[in-house]
Amino acid sequence: MELMNLLLKRRSVRNYTGDPVPREKLEAILEAGLSSASGRNRKPWELVVMSDRDILEKLSHCRTGAARMLEKAGCAILVFADPEKTHVWTEDCSMVMSNMHLMAASLGLGSCWIQGRLRFAENGESTEGFCRRLLGVPEEYALEAILSVGIPAAVPEPHKPEELKKDKVHWESWKSKTPQQATGHQTCSAAELRGI
Structure with missing residues (x-):
């Protein structure tokens, strides 16, 4: 039941204190992502960790109305993949995102999934193109999503089993x-x- 309690505790957190994420906690989140299952064990993902405040502010404009929480996040983890490695790269990267989301919750951190694939930035550019240009990501890599991670400014109540x-x-x-x-x-x- 310990896992079920964690699943109920996990919430999307969009308000952060702006404090940095402790390195050991960030490493644990990344390890959780890297341990994800993938189709035929292809592991097509590449993770970009961003904690630079100036870049996080710029990244907060990568999605129309959906990424402003990055301004105060301790960091962002962008999940890219090489679509040539597998036709199920979106599913594989979604498992990475889910594992990291759960690990962040288990460590008392807040996190929020920001969808990147097939979305658009405030300037009208695709979210993928915006992030690729800002971070120097090679053309052959596609963006699935971004996980904002930070010290929560407020902790939402866990879900209740009866709400399922x-x-x-x-x-x-x-x-x-x-x-x-x-x-x-x-x-x-x-x-x-x-x-x-």
Whole structure:
């Protein structure tokens, strides 16, 4: 249940004190990201860590209305990938982001996922192009997302188990919303299977 408590505790934090993230905590977050699973173990990701205050201020303009928290973040971790390595690079990089997000929460830090792929900067440029130009990232690398990380100015309340939307789960077929409804339920007949 320790993992479940962490999952409930993890929240998107957008307000930071502006203080730096301790190096040992940052290293732990990066290790969590690097330990992520990936399709065929290709590990297509490249992580760019940014803690320079001037660059963070510039990065805060990389997404229209969605990246201003970077001005006060302790750092940003940008997750790029080489799409030539695998066709599931977006999924692989999303797992990196999720692992880092959870590790930050476990260490008492705040973090927030800032989507980069298929998004636009305040100047109309793609978020990917904006970040690539600002950080000198080679053309062959694509941006998935940015994780803002920092000391939270306020800590949101954890999610409550009773708030989980269990009606989003379908048991054995789309129609069954509880395991009891699914008991003895045949998803489709042999005749129906032949018609598929």
